[in-house]
Amino acid sequence: MTTPSLPAERTTPVVLGGARAALWLFGTVLFSVALYYFIGVDQGATSVFGDNMYVHEFVHDARHFLGFPCH
Numbered sequence: 001m002t003t004p005s006l007p008a009e010r011t012t013p014v015v016l017g018g019a020r021a022a023l024w025l026f027g028t029v030l031f032s033v034a035l036y037y038f039i040g041v042d043q044g045a046t047s048v049f050g051d052n053m054y055v056h057e058f059v060h061d062a063r064h065f066l067g068f069p070c071h
């Protein structure tokens with residue numbers, strides 16, 4: 001007695017058009033640059049949200065973990 005074999009599961013890659021791929025690329029780059037700025041550059045003196053250290057203190061551990069100069 002043989003057991004019936006299950007049909008092989010087919011997978012298909014995600015297919016994006018050129019404009020949609022460019023939009024994803026733009027969004028990814030924008031998000032990455034913003035993340036880089038807030039973790040690596042924003043230090044109060046050059047803060048986006050005024051002359052305070054809120055962002056700096058919020059990402060302080062990540063800043064040290066990633067090796068950005070701090071203090």
Ligand SMILES: [Zn+2]
Binds near residue numbers: 060064070071
């Ligand atoms: Zn520090």
